[in-house]
Amino acid sequence: DTAVSQTPKYLVTQMxxxxxxxxxxxxxHDTMYWYKQDSKKFLKIMFSYxxxxxxxxxxxxNRFSPKSPDKAHLNLHINSLxxxxxxxxxxxxxxxxxxxxxxxxxxxxxxx
Amino acid sequence: SQQGEEDPQALSIQxxxxxxxxxxxxxxxxxxxxxxxxxxxGLVHLILIRSNEREKHxxxxxxxxxxxxxxxxxxxxxxxxxxxxxxxxxxxSGNTPLVFGKGTRLSVIA
Numbered sequence: 001d002t003a004v005s006q007t008p009k010y011l012v013t014q015m016x017x018x019x020x021x022x023x024x025x026x027x028x029h030d031t032m033y034w035y036k037q038d039s040k041k042f043l044k045i046m047f048s049y050x051x052x053x054x055x056x057x058x059x060x061x062n063r064f065s066p067k068s069p070d071k072a073h074l075n076l077h078i079n080s081l082x083x084x085x086x087x088x089x090x091x092x093x094x095x096x097x098x099x100x101x102x103x104x105x106x107x108x109x110x111x112x
Numbered sequence: 113s114q115q116g117e118e119d120p121q122a123l124s125i126q127x128x129x130x131x132x133x134x135x136x137x138x139x140x141x142x143x144x145x146x147x148x149x150x151x152x153x154g155l156v157h158l159i160l161i162r163s164n165e166r167e168k169h170x171x172x173x174x175x176x177x178x179x180x181x182x183x184x185x186x187x188x189x190x191x192x193x194x195x196x197x198x199x200x201x202x203x204x205s206g207n208t209p210l211v212f213g214k215g216t217r218l219s220v221i222a
Contacts, residue, residue, distance in 0.1 A: 004154075033209055041149075041198060043212040056209060090154060098142050098204050103154035 003027050006091045006104035013081055014112055021076045021107045023091030031055075031097055032074040034066060035090040037106070043090070049074055050097070081111045118201055118213040126221055131188040133216040135201030136181075142204045144177055144184050149198045149215070158186075158199075193222045 004025045013019050034046040048056035052068045063079045091104040118135050143162045147155040159175045161168045168175045174187040198217050202210040
């Protein structure tokens with residue numbers, strides 16, 4: 001069983017489009033995250049949710065909107081995609097913010 | 113920058129040799145964690161070391177932490193080709209999510 005799963009794995013889309021990435025965890029964790037990894041492999045936190053509530057929203061354009069319908073899901077919707085949004089997006093979860101994080105396989109987003 | 117810094121950025125060794133990667137950070141921590149990322153995959157947790165711990169082992173992995181110097185090191189002994197990956201340290205401070213360093217790319221040559 002996959003602990004943290006995200007779909008799709010690859011996403012190629014044109015500038016200006018709106019797209020969503022889905023994430024689900026079956027670990028019973030309370031906290032979920034979205035990270036962005038750029039072409040230099042640098043990982044940056046975007047959002048952190050705890051029990052469906054937004055805890056942290058780093059400096060991310062408001063074109064990015066996370067949605068957590070329940071504790072096990074944290075989806076990422078992106079409006080008006082730009083070339084600079086091309087990256088690998090990782091969903092992760094943890095039992096608490098100070099414990100180890102479990103990562104999904106990533107979604108490679110390419111905006112053309 | 114709040115991010116930690118790993119060094120070296122890249123490391124190439126022969127199979128059987130030991131690999132040492134270092135991580136420095138700037139703020140106080142609750143714990144420091146090390147992760148591995150194989151090419152095209154997600155990150156996998158390796159070891160968590162708490163701020164009151166100095167050393168921790170897991171199989172061929174040994175992690176040390178020096179809070180006075182705000183640094184940590186990851187040692188992989190008797191490396192194998194399968195250890196080829198990027199290794200990241202991540203600091204946990206209070207209620208903030210993990211903050212990752214820039215990673216060390218390790219190549220183990222058979």
